[in-house]
Amino acid sequence: MNFDLTEEQQMLQETVGQLLANECPVTRLREVFDSDTGFDEALWKSMAELGILGLNVPEDFGGAGLETLDLAVVAETMGYHAAPGPFLGHALAIEAIVRGGSDAQKQKWLPALASGERVGAVSIADAEGGWASNQWKIESGESISGEQAFATGGHQADLYVVGLAGSRLGVVEAEASGVSRERVDGADLTRRLVALQFNQTPCELLADDPEVARRLHDVGCVLLAADAFGGSARLLEMSVEYAKTREQFGVKIGHFQALKHQLSSMALDVEPGRGLYWYAAYAQDHVKDESERIAAVAKAHITDRYMDVARNAVEAHGGIGFTWECDVQIWFKRAMFDRAFLGHPGEHRRRQAEMAGW
Amino acid sequence: MDLNYGTEMEDFRQEVAQFLDENWPLKGEEKDWPFEKAAAVFRERAIERGYLYRSIPKQYGGSEQPPDVLKGQVIREEFGKRWAPLEARGIGTMMLVPTLLERGTEWQKEKFVRPTITGEITWCQGYSEPGSGSDLASLKTRGELIDGEWMINGQKIWTSGAHLADYMFCLVRTEPDAQKHAGISYLLIDMKQPGIDVRPLRMMTGSADFNEVFLNDVRTPEDWIVGKRGEGWLVSRTTLKYERNSIGAAQQTGASFAGLVKLAKETKIAGRPAIEDETIRERLAVLEGYVKAHQYSGYRQLTKDSKREDAGIINMMMKLFSTEIGHQTAKLSMDLIGDEGLLSAGGAELGQRSSSAQGWIGQYMYSLGIAIAGGTANIQRNVIAERGLGLPRDAAADRSSGK
């Protein structure tokens, strides 16, 4: 038994971390955060050059052909740096096309997605609420009409994997006729959302197999959990750093036991999540009968912890923590996103209970 | 990452099952042996096959296998199904043995490890004193070397199992002039001698598992010291690490959680199984998130240990994490047993059989004992903050350690 990342995975994580530290330090992150689009084209290009935009694309179609755990360790690093941009939806769109696309469809979309030339996104939140595939309502067909609430990718997305009635998935080009998109006033400005309207829009259906939608959903949960782990680890670091520098009553505030205990509780919220998200990611490709349930457990648990850590991090910074100027708010809002996107923890816990046969 | 799921594990399960078919219960003329003797013989055979004491070197009686929690799990499951004897549990196996393996001399390992793991001899831990609990290094029990023998005087308290133990591993001040931490030695003491007076203390559960131990001119040979004179604090840290890890053993929280789910299935709320109640389901699901996080942190810790790499801050967290989960589990069980929560924990020391509800009540109380023993929750938080996160040391602790 070996429950650890491989050397390659550790290197991957390091390389991505270095790229983000160099090209998207907090000063740059803040600019993107406050920008109109929330998109950093140069950063996207660098990620493409590094090959991380096609990690889960098979080698035959120009990608790296790696597994969910590889994708997840990158997501952790993205979460740690609060990397702005459409990475999450892009990776999920790829996942759906890889699993549900015909050879022709794969040939058509995957190489351009892998190279980052085109930005992929997902639109799987029904306008009336519901992320689960059995809640999708838009009639599936070669032409679709209807509304969806929280599509990823902001105004950058070139194509959408869309959730349709009967747990079907289809691919819609952003430029196609009858597509209109409206900016959502989201909290997390590192990952912009739009609401989509389709009006007799051409749509290419993926395989008629509910497993594809399930996989998309589960891998999504795992990536959000990984992002949440990385983000909460960063917030802990920032809070500890602050406690070591800020002085009150003539000493560093880190001397006060109440604050120390608050910080160690945060650490206790963060660190045990690492193994959980690793296992959830590993299970997607290796432990079939557990994959769906453990993805739900990881998503519910780790994103919940992230939100708790984020609240504590604001508090640990005092007044400055409550300002727009303080970096903590950026991660706080990522926590809100990770917790709500694909359904809040309560929903996943209901599934968790059901799948256990409770 | 490689968890050997699938066929390899199934083959292993078959192999264990076949071994058990052939070896437990004992056959032929061994069939009628008394349990203790049968268990000892069976354990030897299971060790030979590599099923028990997998982390202990062969030369000291273990089976020296590469660490593998999944195989460990399979072994426990298969043994459990047939009520076959597992490893003898106890403070000696879980704390002293690893300490001796890491810090003991050759003859100490030869003499003590094998009989400890077979259950032939048992141990108690003599650390805490009436005036020295969290501030353990302030301990006062004195040891003097007189004519090639240690002469020990003082008092220990909360000593679990002292009334049953053959030996005690004990912290004693042997260098009264040295700085606080540097004045302590780690001694092994034979409990069956006149100078030792063990007085039971009744715990809140009703049973009397811990004791006061008075030591008056107690003797132990000069070389029954682990580590050098004045190194006892360091040596005790080794033991404490194992105590925290063993209390932190993720298996325990997993097993308790499974018991809790079973309880929720068997208990009725308003005529329907409690497990169908939305609130109970939600609470179970929340708790399971922690249980799983604990389980996979345990996997990770074990892998790091086996590679002799440091798992980092997680090592300092496992005790606190598991006691918090233990508390939540016990609390939910109390809500499930409802009116039976009016009962006592059952009189374990009187040999009374407790009902299942009383078992949970006992666990509810014990979850507190575990939170205190081996370093209180607050002390764990200090350790995580100061050693794990690098926050400034507590001023009072610094003063008292004479730094």
Ligand SMILES: Cc1cc2nc3c(=O)[nH]c(=O)nc-3n(C[C@H](O)[C@H](O)[C@H](O)COP(=O)(O)OP(=O)(O)OC[C@H]3O[C@@H](n4cnc5c(N)ncnc54)[C@H](O)[C@@H]3O)c2cc1C
């Ligand atoms: C069931 C059980 C079994 C035990 N078995 C053994 C055994 O076999 N052998 C043995 O040697 N001991 C044993 N102990 C003793 C145990 O190790 C001590 O009780 C424990 O270390 C706490 O010491 P204390 O009781 O003196 O409490 P104190 O140290 O007096 O603590 C009282 C309270 O003050 C808090 N406190 C103290 N210092 C600090 C600080 N610096 N910062 C914040 N809070 C602080 C503590 O967290 C606690 O809440 C056992 C205890 C129990 C409950």
